[in-house]
Every structure is written in structure tokens, then in C-alpha cells.
Amino acid sequence: xxxxxxxxxxxxxxxxxxxxxxxxxxxxxxxxxxxxxxxxxxxxxxxxxxxxxxxxxxxxxxxxxxxxxxxxxxxxxxxxxxxxxxxxxxxxxxxxxxxxxxxxxxxxxxxxxxxxxxxxxxxxxxxxxxxxxxxxxxxxxxxxxxxxxxxxxxxxxxxxxxxxxxxxxxxxxxxxxxxxxxxxxxxxxxxxxxxxxxxxxxxxxxxxxxxxxxxxxxxxxxxxxxxxxxxxxxxxxxxxxxxxxxxxxxxxxxxxxxxxxxxxxxxxxxxxxxxxxxxxxxxxxxxxxxxxxxxxxxxxxxxxxxxxxxxxxxxxxxxxxxxxxxxxxxxxxxxxxxxxxxxxxxxxxxxxxxxxxxxxxxxxxxxxxxxxxxxxxxxxxxxxxxxxxxxxxxxxxxxx
Ligand SMILES: *[C@@H]1O[C@H](CO)[C@@H](O)[C@H](O)[C@H]1NC(C)=O
Ligand SMILES: *[C@@H]1O[C@H](CO)[C@@H](O)[C@H](O)[C@H]1NC(C)=O
Ligand SMILES: *[C@@H]1O[C@H](CO)[C@@H](O)[C@H](O)[C@H]1NC(C)=O
Ligand SMILES: CC(=O)N[C@H]1CO[C@H](CO)[C@@H](O)[C@@H]1O
Numbered sequence: 001x002x003x004x005x006x007x008x009x010x011x012x013x014x015x016x017x018x019x020x021x022x023x024x025x026x027x028x029x030x031x032x033x034x035x036x037x038x039x040x041x042x043x044x045x046x047x048x049x050x051x052x053x054x055x056x057x058x059x060x061x062x063x064x065x066x067x068x069x070x071x072x073x074x075x076x077x078x079x080x081x082x083x084x085x086x087x088x089x090x091x092x093x094x095x096x097x098x099x100x101x102x103x104x105x106x107x108x109x110x111x112x113x114x115x116x117x118x119x120x121x122x123x124x125x126x127x128x129x130x131x132x133x134x135x136x137x138x139x140x141x142x143x144x145x146x147x148x149x150x151x152x153x154x155x156x157x158x159x160x161x162x163x164x165x166x167x168x169x170x171x172x173x174x175x176x177x178x179x180x181x182x183x184x185x186x187x188x189x190x191x192x193x194x195x196x197x198x199x200x201x202x203x204x205x206x207x208x209x210x211x212x213x214x215x216x217x218x219x220x221x222x223x224x225x226x227x228x229x230x231x232x233x234x235x236x237x238x239x240x241x242x243x244x245x246x247x248x249x250x251x252x253x254x255x256x257x258x259x260x261x262x263x264x265x266x267x268x269x270x271x272x273x274x275x276x277x278x279x280x281x282x283x284x285x286x287x288x289x290x291x292x293x294x295x296x297x298x299x300x301x302x303x304x305x306x307x308x309x310x311x312x313x314x315x316x317x318x319x320x321x322x323x324x325x326x327x328x329x330x331x332x333x334x335x336x337x338x339x340x341x342x343x344x345x346x347x348x349x350x351x352x353x354x355x356x357x358x359x360x361x362x363x364x365x366x367x368x369x370x371x372x373x374x375x376x377x378x379x380x381x382x383x384x385x386x387x388x389x390x391x392x393x394x395x396x397x398x399x400x
Pocket of ligand 3: 307318
């Protein structure tokens with residue numbers, strides 16, 4: 001039942017190489033001036049990690065410890081605990097940026113028996129410090145729980161004593177190499193640990209995954225959020241308490257509703273069926289019957305011969321085709337209409353375009369889950385207003 005396992009099936013990950021643009025050699029910082037300076041009411045600049053770190057997550061610069069050590073951390077709304085790779089043993093040259101707790105005067109290990117230790121899943125106490133294991137995608141970690149000062153770039157100090165996992169052993173790959181800050185709904189997430197200041201409200205605008213600019217914005221408080229934004233109620237699943245569930249009630253391809261039985265979309269905490277908003281997954285995944293209906297409607301509208309599948313995508317075209325908009329309707333009702341850039345992915349050569357969605361796993365806890373993923377959210381503002389139990393959507397261009 002771990003929400004940490006909520007990630008792309010491997011074939012979809014593999015196709016990333018097909019669609020991989022050459023990574024840029026340097027992290028660009030020239031666009032930082034776009035974020036208003038002057039304290040915590042401004043924006044945290046975010047960028048797709050795809051070009052910078054070869055990961056599907058969006059990243060922000062974090063400063064951890066005293067003096068501050070800078071890491072490019074993934075921002076993940078479907079996880080709670082933050083974790084960073086920890087190194088810094090004297091005499092060891094770190095090959096990749098990692099956090100050196102011994103170099104920070106404000107780092108404190110979390111002791112066994114402390115309240116923070118009780119908040120991590122499956123804590124153990126081999127010594128005096130609180131230890132836990134974590135899985136993320138296909139990787140597992142062993143971590144020690146610690147606390148230190150955390151700030152996200154341009155967002156002010158989030159917390160003088162932020163609780164996070166210090167990773168010592170990592171098995172597996174394709175994880176955010178410089179760590180992750182969970183933006184889920186559990187007690188260890190960023191919104192929870194900063195709620196006294198940020199009021200359990202944040203929003204983001206994700207720039208195009210092809211961009212390498214930090215032109216996206218993460219807004220960390222109720223102040224400065226869009227006043228006029230269409231919202232849908234947030235639903236909670238006690239079995240998967242980290243996740244932001246919403247009530248998706250219909251899907252359209254072009255102007256036509258896709259024929260999906262209401263029962264295939266209905267929220268059911270017991271089985272996990274329903275729809276979540278996530279940004280740690282790159283491409284929207286729909287439960288198998290829902291995806292089949294959307295794909296069939298899409299193919300009927302496009303009317304060109306379907307070419308061979310590419311990676312995890314089964315609806316690809318060799319030729320230039322006119323692509324219908326796809327709309328998701330949520331309770332409210334709120335309809336989010338996705339233009340072409342949120343609907344199809346084009347190969348690097350430009351020759352092939354595929355419907356950028358896939359069917360979820362055939363079985364397991366995620367089989368009935370629909371995941372509205374980052375590619376489908378890019379260039380929209382998505383508001384996570386936990387304080388008022390709602391999620392909002394508005395079109396906003398944040399790609400340079
Ligand atoms: C974490 O995993 C390691 C290796 O599998 C195991 O030895 C250890 O006991 C686990 N720790 C916890 C807290 O479960
Ligand atoms: C979701 O929306 C449908 C249609 O409006 C409604 O019938 C259903 O009760 C809603 N489900 C939840 C859990 O709010
Ligand atoms: C797509 O292109 C490939 C390679 O050029 C070709 O083998 C295939 O027949 C084409 N498919 C369609 C449906 O045009
Ligand atoms: C303003 C700016 O820095 N734009 C850059 C954004 O990133 C792209 C590459 O992804 C560059 O080509 C732009 O110059």
C-alpha cells in the first residue's frame with residue numbers, strides 16, 4: 001500500500017531515452033530574476049529535472065544546514081518524507097552533491113522514542129538514532145532521521161528544524177540523485193512541517209519538461225495565490241493518506257465525452273480506485289478500461305494510421321496529425337482542457353508523435369488509480385489548498 005510505489009511502470013520509463021533531448025551541460029540560473037526577491041512570499045523557481053539530472057521530477061534548489069549546503073531536490077506531491085544523500089565523511093570525495101551532516105553546526109540526529117521518529121513508516125533503533133527504510137520507484141534506501149535548517153531558494157527559511165532522512169545506503173537507480181522534498185499530506189511533508197507559516201497551501205506552475213530554465217514557480221503560502229481559480233474538492237483516502245485525490249467525473253476527447261462507466265472513475269478508498277494529482281509521475285496513467293476508452297476515442301478523432309508503439313505509448317503517428325484537445329472534468333464541475341502540448345509527446349527527431357498517456361498496471365494497488373501527471377499539468381497553475389480542502393487549476397504559461 002505504500003504510495004512510494006506509485007511510479008511509472010518500467011516500459012514507460014524506458015521510453016524516456018527515445019524522447020530524451022541532449023542534457024544541457026550546466027544548470028541555467030539566468031532566469032532567477034523572474035522570481036520576485038524579498039522574503040518568503042515570493043516564488044521558488046522550479047525546473048524539470050529531466051535535462052539537469054535525468055529524472056522525471058521537477059526540481060528546486062534547497063539550502064540545508066549551517067552554513068547552507070545547496071542541493072537540487074525533487075518536489076514530489078505524492079510523498080511525505082524528505083530525504084537527501086548523506087556523505088561528508090572526512091577524506092571521502094563525494095562524486096555527486098550530497099549533504100554532509102558533520103559540516104553543519106545545526107544538524108541534529110532524531111533520537112529513538114522522539115515524536116518525529118514515530119512519524120516515519122517502520123522506524124527501527126539499531127543505535128540511539130532513529131533509522132528507517134524507504135522505497136522509491138524501484139529503489140530502496142536506508143536512512144537515519146535528522147533535523148536541520150531547510151530553505152527552498154527564494155522561499156525564505158522553511159523551518160529551522162526540518163525533519164528529513166539522511167540516506168546512507170541506496171539500492172537501485174533512477175532516483176533523484178540529490179534528494180527529494182515530499183509535498184504530500186502526511187505529517188513529515190513540507191506543507192505539514194511548515195503549516196504554521198505557510199498555512200497548508202501551495203501551488204505550482206510546471207514549465208515544459210523540455211525546458212531547462214528555472215521558469216516554473218512554486219508558491220508557498222496563501223498569499224499571492226490566484227483569487228479566481230476553478231477548484232474541485234480534495235478527497236482523502238485513509239489507506240493512502242499522502243495522496244491528493246480528486247473526483248474526476250468525466251473525460252472528453254475533442255468536444256465529445258468519452259464513454260466511461262461512472263463506476264470506473266468513482267472514488268473508492270477501499271480499493272484505491274480514484275484519481276490523484278501528482279507531479280512525480282511524468283505521464284498520465286489511467287486505469288486500463290478508462291485508458292482504452294480514451295485511446296479509442298483519440299484514434300477515432302485522429303483518423304490517421306497508428307504506427308508502431310514507442311516505449312510505453314501505444315498510440316503513435318508517423319505523420320503530422322491534428323490532435324484533439326483532451327479535457328478532464330472534476331466535481332465542481334471544473335473542466336481542465338489540455339491543449340496539444342499537454343496531450344502528445346514528440347520524438348526528438350520530430351517524426352513521431354504519441355498520445356502521452358498510458359494504461360496503469362494490470363494488477364496491484366495502483367491498478368484502479370488514475371494519475372494526472374506532470375506532462376498534463378505543465379503550463380497550468382495547480383493550487384493545493386489543503387486548508388480549504390480543494391485543488392484548483394488555471395492555465396498559466398511558465399515556460400520560457
Ligand atoms: C533496512 O534494510 C536493511 C537491509 O535489508 C535491514 O538490515 C534493516 O534491518 C532494515 N531496517 C529497517 C529499519 O527496517
Ligand atoms: C463524485 O462526483 C459524482 C458526480 O457528481 C458524485 O455522484 C459522487 O458522489 C462524487 N464522489 C465523491 C466521493 O464525492
Ligand atoms: C511508420 O514509419 C515506419 C518507419 O519509417 C514504417 O515502417 C511504418 O510502416 C510507418 N507506419 C505507418 C502507420 O505509417
Ligand atoms: C531566457 C532563457 O534563459 N531561455 C533559455 C531557456 O532554456 C532554453 C533551452 O531549454 C534555452 O534555449 C533558452 O535560451
